[in-house]
Amino acid sequence: xxTIRNPRPSTxxxxxxxxxxxxxxxxxxxAGVYSAIASDxxxxxxxxIASFEGRLADxxxxxKKALDSGAVNATAKEKAAVDMAYEAxxxxxxxxxxxxxxxxxxxxxxxxxxERRPIEKVGLYIPGGxxxxxxTVLMLGIPARIxxxxxxxxxxPPLSDGTLSPILCYALQKVGAETVLLAGGMQxxxxxxxxxxxxxxxxxxxxxxxxxVVAAKQYAQTIGxxxxxxxxxxxxxxxxxxxxxxxxxxxxxLSQAEHGTDSQxxxxxxxxxxxxxxxxxxxxxxxxxxxxxxxxxxLKNSLFVLFDDIDPAIExxxxxxxxxxxxxxxxxxxxxxxxVNAGSVFLGNYxxxxxxxxxxxxxxxxxxxxxxxxxxxxxxxxxSKWVYFQELSKDGLRSISGTIDVLATSxxxxxxxxxVKVRFAGDKRNV
Amino acid sequence: xxTIRNPRPSTxxxxxxxxxxxxxxxxxxxAGVYSAIASDxxxxxxxxIASFEGRLADxxxxxKKALDSGAVNATAKEKAAVDMAYEAxxxxxxxxxxxxxxxxxxxxxxxxxxERRPIEKVGLYIPGGxxxxxxTVLMLGIPARIxxxxxxxxxxPPLSDGTLSPILCYALQKVGAETVLLAGGMQxxxxxxxxxxxxxxxxxxxxxxxxxVVAAKQYAQTIGxxxxxxxxxxxxxxxxxxxxxxxxxxxxxLSQAEHGTDSQxxxxxxxxxxxxxxxxxxxxxxxxxxxxxxxxxxLKNSLFVLFDDIDPAIExxxxxxxxxxxxxxxxxxxxxxxxVNAGSVFLGNYxxxxxxxxxxxxxxxxxxxxxxxxxxxxxxxxxSKWVYFQELSKDGLRSISGTIDVLATSxxxxxxxxxVKVRFAGDKRNV
Numbered sequence: 001x002x003t004i005r006n007p008r009p010s011t012x013x014x015x016x017x018x019x020x021x022x023x024x025x026x027x028x029x030x031a032g033v034y035s036a037i038a039s040d041x042x043x044x045x046x047x048x049i050a051s052f053e054g055r056l057a058d059x060x061x062x063x064k065k066a067l068d069s070g071a072v073n074a075t076a077k078e079k080a081a082v083d084m085a086y087e088a089x090x091x092x093x094x095x096x097x098x099x100x101x102x103x104x105x106x107x108x109x110x111x112x113x114x115e116r117r118p119i120e121k122v123g124l125y126i127p128g129g130x131x132x133x134x135x136t137v138l139m140l141g142i143p144a145r146i147x148x149x150x151x152x153x154x155x156x157p158p159l160s161d162g163t164l165s166p167i168l169c170y171a172l173q174k175v176g177a178e179t180v181l182l183a184g185g186m187q188x189x190x191x192x193x194x195x196x197x198x199x200x201x202x203x204x205x206x207x208x209x210x211x212x213v214v215a216a217k218q219y220a221q222t223i224g225x226x227x228x229x230x231x232x233x234x235x236x237x238x239x240x241x242x243x244x245x246x247x248x249x250x251x252x253x254l255s256q257a258e259h260g261t262d263s264q265x266x267x268x269x270x271x272x273x274x275x276x277x278x279x280x281x282x283x284x285x286x287x288x289x290x291x292x293x294x295x296x297x298x299l300k301n302s303l304f305v306l307f308d309d310i311d312p313a314i315e316x317x318x319x320x321x322x323x324x325x326x327x328x329x330x331x332x333x334x335x336x337x338x339x340v341n342a343g344s345v346f347l348g349n350y351x352x353x354x355x356x357x358x359x360x361x362x363x364x365x366x367x368x369x370x371x372x373x374x375x376x377x378x379x380x381x382x383x384s385k386w387v388y389f390q391e392l393s394k395d396g397l398r399s400i401s402g403t404i405d406v407l408a409t410s411x412x413x414x415x416x417x418x419x420v421k422v423r424f425a426g427d428k429r430n431v
Numbered sequence: 432x433x434t435i436r437n438p439r440p441s442t443x444x445x446x447x448x449x450x451x452x453x454x455x456x457x458x459x460x461x462a463g464v465y466s467a468i469a470s471d472x473x474x475x476x477x478x479x480i481a482s483f484e485g486r487l488a489d490x491x492x493x494x495k496k497a498l499d500s501g502a503v504n505a506t507a508k509e510k511a512a513v514d515m516a517y518e519a520x521x522x523x524x525x526x527x528x529x530x531x532x533x534x535x536x537x538x539x540x541x542x543x544x545x546e547r548r549p550i551e552k553v554g555l556y557i558p559g560g561x562x563x564x565x566x567t568v569l570m571l572g573i574p575a576r577i578x579x580x581x582x583x584x585x586x587x588p589p590l591s592d593g594t595l596s597p598i599l600c601y602a603l604q605k606v607g608a609e610t611v612l613l614a615g616g617m618q619x620x621x622x623x624x625x626x627x628x629x630x631x632x633x634x635x636x637x638x639x640x641x642x643x644v645v646a647a648k649q650y651a652q653t654i655g656x657x658x659x660x661x662x663x664x665x666x667x668x669x670x671x672x673x674x675x676x677x678x679x680x681x682x683x684x685l686s687q688a689e690h691g692t693d694s695q696x697x698x699x700x701x702x703x704x705x706x707x708x709x710x711x712x713x714x715x716x717x718x719x720x721x722x723x724x725x726x727x728x729x730l731k732n733s734l735f736v737l738f739d740d741i742d743p744a745i746e747x748x749x750x751x752x753x754x755x756x757x758x759x760x761x762x763x764x765x766x767x768x769x770x771v772n773a774g775s776v777f778l779g780n781y782x783x784x785x786x787x788x789x790x791x792x793x794x795x796x797x798x799x800x801x802x803x804x805x806x807x808x809x810x811x812x813x814x815s816k817w818v819y820f821q822e823l824s825k826d827g828l829r830s831i832s833g834t835i836d837v838l839a840t841s842x843x844x845x846x847x848x849x850x851v852k853v854r855f856a857g858d859k860r861n862v
Contacts, residue, residue, distance in 0.1 A: 081837035088537035088831070096545050096817075098529035106519035106792035114527050117771050119805050131843035167841050203804045221661070226805035230652070251850040258846040285853075290845050336820055340548050347822035352850040358838045359831040360821045361537035373634045374550050374657035376817040386527075386807040389767055390791040391778035400519070400790040406512035407789045410598050412562035414721050415689040419682040419783040422716075 001279065003304040009315070015303065016320040018232060018264060018369050026215045033186045034194065034219060041196035048187035053157055060198045062164065062180035070169030078167040085138055085359045086174050092361025093143045097380045109396020114386045118148040119226075121200060122383060123192035125207030125217075126156035128184060132168045133208075135358050139365050139378065140207050141175025147383035152177070153192055153202055157184025185209075189216035193225040204228070206382060208365060228382050232369030235264030236353055237322035237342075239313050239335075240278070242271040244328035245349055249274070250281030252326055252352050253302070254295050261297035266320065268305045268313040275306055314338050321372045324353045343372045397423060432710065434735040440746070446734065447751040449663060449695060449800050457646045464617045465625065465650060472627035479618035484588055491629045493595065493611035501600030509598040516569055516790045517605050523792025524574045528811045534820075540827020545817045549579040550657075552631060553814060554623035556638030556648075557587035559615060563599045564639075566788060570795050570809065571638050572606025578814035583608070584623055584633055588615025616640075620647035624656045635659070637813060639796060659813050663800030666695030667784055668753035668773075670744050670766075671709070673702040675759035676780055680705070681712030683757055683783050684733070685726050692728035697751065699736045699744040706737055745769050752803045755784045774803045828854060 007015060036044040042060060049057040074082075103113030124140040127133050137154070144152050154177050158164050162182060164172070172180060181188055181199055189209075193216075195201025205217055206228035217227045236256035240249050253265045269275050282299070286292050307313040314335060317325055321341035329335055332347035339345055343366030344356050356362045365378035392400075401420045408416040438446060467475040473491060480488040505513075534544030555571040558564050568585070575583050585608050589595050593613060595603070603611060612619055612630055620640075624647075626632025636648055637659035648658045667687035671680050684696045700706050713730070717723050738744045745766060748756055752772035760766055763778035770776055774797030775787050787793045796809035823831075832851045839847040 077837055078841070081834040084831065084834045085838060088541070091535055091537045092543045095535040095543075096532050098532060101527050101529060104522055104526040104792070106522045110519070110786075110791050112523045112526075112792045114810075120771060131841070134841050135838050165841070167837075224801055226802070247853050247856070248850075251846070251853040255844070255846040255850040258844060285849065289849070291843075295846065332822070337546075339818060340551060342818055344819045344821070347820065350825045350828045350854060351821055351823045352828070352854070354835050354839065354847040354850045355541075355823055355828060355831065356819075356821055357835075357847060359834045360541050360823065361535070361543045362819045362821050366819075370655055371657070372816070372818075374816060377819055379545075379817065381817075385803070385805060386810065386812075387770060387773055387803075388775045388787075388793045388797075388808055389778065390775070390782055390787055390793050391763070392782045392786055392791065394781045397781045397783070397786060400515065400786065403512040403515045403790045404785050404788075406508055406598075407516060407566050408785065410509070410562070410565050410596070412722075413686070413689060415682070415686040415716075415726065416785040416788060418716065418720070419679075419686040419785045422678050422682040423676075423781060423783070425678070 001299055001302050001304055003306065005306045006308055007305060012316055012319040016370065019262065019301065021211065023211070023215055026211060027219070030186050030215045030219045033216070034190045037187065037190045037196065038194050042198050045183065045187055045191050045196060045199070049183050052185050052187060053183070055160060055162060057182065058162070060182060062182055067169050067172060067177065067180065070164055070166050071173045073166035074170040079170055082134065082167065082171050082174055085135065086142065088359050088361040089138050089142050093363065093380055094146050097146060107396055107399045109393035110390070110400060112390045114388050116384050117387050118150065119204050119383050119385060120149070121151040121202045122149050123153045123155060123202035123205040125189065125205060125209055125213060126154060127209050127213070128156045128158070132156060132165055134167050134171045135364065136207060137168065137171040137175060139363050141177065143363070143378060143380045144383045145175060147380045149383050151200060153179045153181055153200055155181040155183055155188040155192060158182045186212045186216040189213060189220060193220035193223060206365070206378060228365065228378055229367050229375045230369065230371050233262040233264060234259045235322055235368055236324040236326065237266040237268060237317055237320060238326040239317060239329055240267065240269040240271065240274050241310060241329040242274060243330045244274050246274055246277035246281045248349055248352070249278045249328060250285055254282060254285055254289065255352065255354055256324070257295035257298035257302070258289065258291040261294055263298040265298060265302040266305070266322065268307060268316055270307050270310055270313060272306065275304060310335065317342065321370045323366045323368045323372060324356070326351065326353060341373045343367050343377050432730055432733050432735055434706070434737065436737045437739055438736060443747055443750040447801065450693065450732065452642065454642070454646055457642060458650070461617055461646045461650045464647070465621045468618070468621045468627065469625050473629050476614065476618055476622050476627060476630070480614050483616050483618060484614070486591060486593060488613065489593065491613060493613055498600050498603060498608065498611065501595055501597050502604045504597035505601040510601055513565065513598065513602050513605055516566065517573065519790050519792040520569050520573050524794065524811055525577050528577060538827055538830045540824035541821070541831060543821045545819050547815050548818050549581065550635050550814050550816060551580070552582040552633040553580050554584045554586060554633040554636040556619065556636060556640055556644060557585060558640050558644070559587045559589070563587060563596060565598050565602045566795065567638060568599065568602040568606060572608065574794070574809060574811045575814045576607060578811045580814050582631060584610045584612055584631055586612040586614055586619040586623060589613045617643045617647040620644055620651060624651035624654060637796070637809060659796065659809055660798050660806045661800065661802050664693040664695060665690045666753055666799055667755040667757065668697040668699060668748055668751060669757040670748060670760055671698065671700040671702065671705050672741060672760040673705060674761045675705050677705055677708035677712045679780055679783070680709045680759060681716055685713060685716055685720065686783065686785055687755070688726035688729035689720065689722040692725055694729040696729060696733040697736070697753065699738060699747055701738050701741055701744060703737065706735060741766065748773065752801045754797045754799045754803060755787070757782070757784060772804045774798050774808050
């Protein structure tokens with residue numbers, strides 16, 4: 001738990017560096033998996049499942065019947081929780097779908113407009129194994145459905161007996177899952193990126209995963225398959241003033257730290273007292289946590305920064321560009337307007353990151369590793385793109401033909417000019 | 432000019448393959464440039480300008496005075512053309528900026544909303560040399576300005592004497608250029624991605640370029656700098672029925688073919704007569720083109736496909752996912768609604784690609800190489816991102832705490848649960 005007092009802005013960039021991992025050997029492994037699946041398809045996929053997941057993959061896709069019978073076994077409590085989270089996420093995600101803009105005439109006879117189109121085929125990756133991420137099924141499946149994606153493949157590694165937990169089946173049913181690939185890791189990503197006899201090839205792959213999954217997604221880009229965003233370990237920054245409650249702040253930091261030993265945890269505070277008491281609370285709360293070992297490891301890389309004033313704390317957050325930013329400060333709404341770089345922001349003392357992870361409705365698939373400077377969190381936009389259109393009348397084209405002539409000439413592209421001139425070649429009045 | 436009649440859908444994917452280039456040796460060269468600029472900054476940049484651009488870079492940035500005095504020398508005709516293109520592009524780009532959505536309460540006391548933020552620092556690349564792309568200055572600079580980007584660096588290789596053409600200076604002035612880096616190629620991209628004493632480091636790099644620029648942009652991503660989109664050679668597909676005019680179609684195909692020897696040109700038509708006459712027109716028009724050699728080379732990779740009906744032609748276009756799609760067909764508006772995968776679409780006989788390249792108002796920075804399946808063309812969105820917010824009251828958090836409990840438990844993340852429970856620990860009524 002490194003503590004720094006009023007670091008100068010010139011040091012912020014260095015303080016914001018996340019640990020760098022060398023992925024060279026990983027990339028060679030990934031290339032091998034892709035090449036094998038490209039030549040041997042399902043057979044190669046089965047071999048990798050056997051060696052990496054330690055299972056005999058008698059079936060690659062989950063039959064509809066197995067999904068339905070699995071879902072039936074979810075408890076009433078589990079179903080109610082999934083239902084409530086589904087409603088919240090659906091309401092929030094659909095509210096952020098903006099209407100298509102009206103067309104404009106940039107000149108009389110020159111009409112220009114944009115239309116949104118769903119991406120046709122997407123693959124969603126749900127990390128799994130012993131603790132499958134039920135919430136991620138909702139976070140990915142709901143916006144894909146709202147966008148109107150025609151074909152959704154959901155890949156997740158099953159339990160050792162090849163089944164999925166009842167609550168996971170129920171969540172998959174909720175998002176209307178039709179094709180569920182029972183595989184994880186590099187092999188699942190490669191199968192969706194390339195396509196096999198059993199697994200449809202997709203246009204884009206979304207979802208979180210470990211370093212193997214991340215490397216396999218990056219590789220997918222090199223063969224023309226898009227991905228949602230670059231990824232790194234999860235992270236939270238808390239900005240706390242004297243109105244914060246140390247036990248809450250400590251719990252928020254720990255909920256991030258338990259994700260993995262490489263999780264990033266940062267506290268920026270204006271109060272010496274809050275800093276001291278939060279550290280005490282961390283020690284106290286750690287004792288009862290089942291994943292205390294993981295959290296302890298993550299806390300070794302944590303950063304505690306004391307600022308004299310709230311302003312540099314906000315500026316520091318914008319430099320760090322955290323995935324999650326909790327504003328445990330007075331007038332959090334005002335402060336939030338000055339946040340430029342963050343994935344998801346939590347205002348006040350009763351908005352823990354856990355709320356956004358599961359049930360407030362915001363998406364939990366967010367840019368890490370400083371990418372919130374340029375990327376948005378996952379949304380319906382991630383499953384759509386815009387197509388731009390224009391329709392010109394003959395007079396409309398004539399009205400901009402002089403402009404095209406000058407610009408095409410300046411760029412030495414005469415055929416661009418001719419494509420306009422040929423359309424007026426037979427006219428008495430040439431352009 | 433390969434001609435195919437009614438290809439079966441099973442062959443479309445293969446027909447849609449673009450030529451693949453091996454970039455391995457390029458990538459090593461790029462890595463070398465990055466490493467040198469990372470250690471030697473401006474000195475390395477100057478060395479690369481000397482060796483790659485063959486100039487002595489006495490100045491790296493264009494002084495404001497030089498920009499102003501250059502712009503003064505633009506002719507009245509040039510200024511009028513830039514002004515008109517500016518107005519059209521501005522009007523179209525700003526019309527596509529959608530208002531921020533209203534916040535929603537996903538439960539009483541659980542408020543969720545999204546706010547748009549400009550990306551803070553961007554680098555725009557303008558290919559140049561003998562024929563600088565004046566239009567690209569507008570296509571990149573205008574949306575960056577509308578988005579509210581705080582710092583825009585525009586990089587372009589100058590003429591051999593280190594100056595920029597008057598029309599280019601005028602266009603730069605129009606978009607409010609403040610920092611103009613007089614360099615091109617890998618060295619310009621690397622300098623903006625890393626930052627040097629003279630060149631500010633940027634968060635994102637946008638703009639077209641040759642294979643060196645593309646490789647350098649891809650490398651930028653590996654060090655945390657975003658790019659607008661993957662890139663490949665430019666391409667056009669024309670869908671023509673019997674109402675098309677062969678001389679127009681030929682001119683449109685040639686205007687794409689003159690871009691570069693690797694340009695992709697595809698005609699899908701339902702009319703044998705149009706096909707035959709278009710080929711004749713291509714031969715005729717080629718004779719008078721200054722860049723006939725380039726166009727001729729590009730035409731060798733072109734594809735002419737004859738379909739019995741318009742429906743498979745549209746489906747084929749969606750499989751091919753062209754950068755530019757011209758619909759020279761009757762009822763083009765109806766047909767356009769069935770286009771799913773294309774960057775920019777041109778309707779009817781008087782909407783040549785040249786219109787969109789310069790002055791209709793749509794952006795000409797578009798996804799190539801099949802990426803229109805998943806990417807949109809450049810827009811104000813390319814210079815912005817969304818930040819997501821939530822604010823919960825204590826009762827709001829209480830209302831979703833049961834859901835968080837069940838889901839966090841199912842995922843084995845107890846600290847996530849504790850971050851909620853601690854907030855009600857002192858209450859008589861626990862959650």
